[in-house]
Amino acid sequence: MDYLENAEEAAFRMGVRAWLAENAPKDWRARYPTEDDLARLHREWQRTLYDGGYVGLSWPVDYGGRGLSATYEAILNDELGKADTPRISFHNYLGRAIFTYGTEAQKQRFLPPMLRGEIQWCQGFSEPGAGSDLASLRTSAVLDGDHYVVNGQKMWTSGAQHADWCILLVRTDRDAPKHKGITCLLAPVNQPGITVRPIHISDGSPETCEMFFDDVRVPVTQRIGDPGAGWRIAMTVLAFERGPADVGLIATFQTALAKLETYAEERAIDRDPQIRQAIARTYVIGEVLRLNVVEQLSLRNAGRPPGPDGSVARLLLTQAEQALRSLEFRLRAADAVSGRAPDVLANYLRSRTISIFGGTSEIQKNILAGQVLGLPR
Amino acid sequence: MRAVPTPDQEMLRETMARFAATLAVNSPAELAKIDRDAAWRDLAGLGVLGMRARDGGVPAASAYEVTLAIEPLAGALAPLPLTGALLAYELLALAGADAALLADLAEGRRRIGLLLAPDLAGLADADAPGAVIFDGEGADSVLALAPGNGGAQPVILAVEGAAAMEGADLTRPLAVWRPGAGAKLVGAPLAADAFARWAAFAVALACADLVGVLRDGLAHAVDYAKTRIQYDVPIGSFQAVQHMCADMLVRIEGAASATRYAAWAVDALPAADALAAAHVAKSWCAPAGEAAGEMLMQVYGGIGQTWEHVAHLRARRVMLDRLLFGDETHHLNAIADNRDAVRKAA
Known part of the structure; x- marks a missing residue:
């Protein structure tokens, strides 16, 4: 049992920190004010990071990665969070589908450009009628020669307005049991028959998208895995959604909490016992999350792939972020409600999505009850 | 960074789990049936009582390994004064007590409990009114701090003349101390650093006990929910349950993650960070x-509210662990004070 970084890891951290001091974009929120600007910035930033050798740390060398352990991803994300850099694509976990289930040709075609930031992905899983019950999805793909013809609608395809490719779950067999008739396809977003529309969430921002598919032709060569293997692929990929990236969120979380303390001090409410306890309690949730994630990463490095107990970290993350934003809102409620602090209101409203997106808290608890505790259906 | 137990540490846990199974308490009535003196001799034989014996200043086992040893015993609700014994040993070793005394403790020939402040949040001064003896079963004496000494002596x-108290935890009775000669x-x-490290160790052991009690408790409750039938189905199939x-x-x-780190930190980090x-x-x-x-207690329904059931034994043991060496208010205030100090220094 050892939580300390070894000499190589510590040296890597120092290297990242020095490199970021030189290369991280300065003052980027002011310089890239619109959403389109930000999308451009994310792409540029990922390329800069890639050229610096900092993208795909835990990906195999053969596909443009560095072949290091997940610990290095965590260190990088921690430093990115502390340096308050722009984010990079949070969708690279989707590449796990191609890496685990794709052909050699597919891996060569998609993985290196993904790491270089030239291919941005979006995730076409959920549908209007298939949210928590993902396996009931109805978007259809019918084989026509060497193409699939796709028709239907996808929801919550975050980043689709700026994405190049979409990883799609489609129904290819209506007669099979619902988990067995699903297939995984890769489709370019910008092609005839695909319409992307923004979905504005409760703070008014176009946080995510819906996509419409109208006779969209997808070559069979862009199928990942066998027909009917889509459900298994989706479950593998979703398990990778969490992990090292969470470490970056924790760094951001601690920065936001420190800002809140400074605010409390400036307003001379920092001696209020209730506020002191609430801030300390929020800090504790963040620390417990961090320690749980560190252990999960260590298990992954020891050769255990991510499993259903990842839902523990997911629920802790939800609790931490919502506790932070609720506390921020509580301390600045009058400013938020009267329009003097729109960011506080937006942060609060956005934090409410965390217990929904990527699997609701109720679904996470179902996973823990069924797959970890073994309670009956 | 490799925050997973080593194979040796896994083996220690398994050994202790097998031993703990022989001491499992499944109802208040079973408490009287445990041969506590024999169990204490076994603990000495397994080397648990001397886990913190120093060889060239280095403890034989890390604080993390100590938590691995006590967690299964807590899970079994073993009625043994082990936490207090380990903490007394640690304090005496840090103070440089003589080897004969330490050997007596490690080999189970003698027991020393702890004298705690009335709020159970820390060691008592020797003259503190209302001080409470914790884990004093079978002990001829308790450890306290010399009053007005300025340091931790x-x-x-x-x-x-100590008088037993009717405390919440039926597995680890407390007693009121009567000042004597x-x-x-x-x-x-x-x-100061050494005492901070001891305090961190004390908190880690209280947390490990709590985790052990609850982890086994959850496993048993889940087993019950799989087999208890209502409306013709196991209650564990209901989403509410x-x-x-x-x-x-x-x-x-979450408790286990935080406890493992705290226990590891006792030996591995600077004292302030360990604390x-x-x-x-x-x-x-x-909390x-x-x-x-x-x-x-809720999972078991009505039966879980009865005296004969084990559920309240677990809830009661956790009540003591919660207060032992400080409750959440105590520690949250300490965190707030630390963060103030760091901010003002920046």
Whole structure:
């Protein structure tokens, strides 16, 4: 049992920190004010990071990665969070589908450009009628020669307005049991028959998208895995959604909490016992999350792939972020409600999505009850 | 960074789990059936009582390994004064007590409990009114701090005339200490860092006990939910019951993560950082223990409210662990003070 970084890891951290001091974009929120600007910035930033050798740390060398352990991803994300850099694509976990289930040709075609930031992905899983019950999805793909013809609608395809490719779950067999008739396809977003529309969430921002598919032709060569293997692929990929990236969120979380303390001090409410306890309690949730994630990463490095107990970290993350934003809102409620602090209101409203997106808290608890505790259906 | 137990540490846990199974308490009536003296001899034989014996200043086992040893015993609800014995040993070793005394403790020939302040948040001064003896079963004396000494100077007090208290925890009885003659300074006063490290160790052990009690409790409650039939189906198939169990799991796994780190930190980090890790662990464990203790009793329904059932034994043991070496208010305040100090220094 050892939580300390070894000499190589510590040296890597120092290297990242020095490199970021030189290369991280300065003052980027002011310089890239619109959403389109930000999308451009994310792409540029990922390329800069890639050229610096900092993208795909835990990906195999053969596909443009560095072949290091997940610990290095965590260190990088921690430093990115502390340096308050722009984010990079949070969708690279989707590449796990191609890496685990794709052909050699597919891996060569998609993985290196993904790491270089030239291919941005979006995730076409959920549908209007298939949210928590993902396996009931109805978007259809019918084989026509060497193409699939796709028709239907996808929801919550975050980043689709700026994405190049979409990883799609489609129904290819209506007669099979619902988990067995699903297939995984890769489709370019910008092609005839695909319409992307923004979905504005409760703070008014176009946080995510819906996509419409109208006779969209997808070559069979862009199928990942066998027909009917889509459900298994989706479950593998979703398990990778969490992990090292969470470490970056924790760094951001601690920065936001420190800002809140400074605010409390400036307003001379920092001696209020209730506020002191609430801030300390929020800090504790963040620390417990961090320690749980560190252990999960260590298990992954020891050769255990991510499993259903990842839902523990997911629920802790939800609790931490919502506790932070609720506390921020509580301390600045009058400013938020009267329009003097729109960011506080937006942060609060956005934090409410965390217990929904990527699997609701109720679904996470179902996973823990069924797959970890073994309670009956 | 490799925050997973080594194979040796896994083996230690398994050994202790097998031993703990022989001491399992499944109802208040079973408490009387445990041969506590034999169990103590076994603990000595397994080397548990001397886990913190120093060889060239280095403890034989890490604090993390000590938590691996005590967790299964807590899970079994073993009625043994082990936490107090290990902490007394640690304090005496840090104070440089003589080898003969330490050997007597490690080999189980003699037991020394702890004298705690009335709020159970820390060691008592030897003259503190209303001080409470913790884990004093079978002990001829308790460890306290010499009053007005300025530093942490351990002192050994005879326990003659102590009166048992009707405490919440039926597995680890407390007693009121009656001041008497025979206070004896032992070793040298501890440096502030050494005492902070001891305090961090104390918190880590209280948290580990709480985690052990709850983890086994959850396993048993889940087993019950799989077999208890109502409306012709196992109650564990109801989402309300499932989510209650999942809630417990998240609280307990969070507690376990924080406790493992705090225990590891006792030996591996600077004293201030070790204490900070302990503050985090107890701030999470204390309320998690309260909530999970209540939920454990809830899963069993009516039967879980009865005296004969084991559920309240677990809830009761957690009540003591929650207060032992400070509850969440105590530790959250310490965190707030630390963060103030760091901010003002920046």
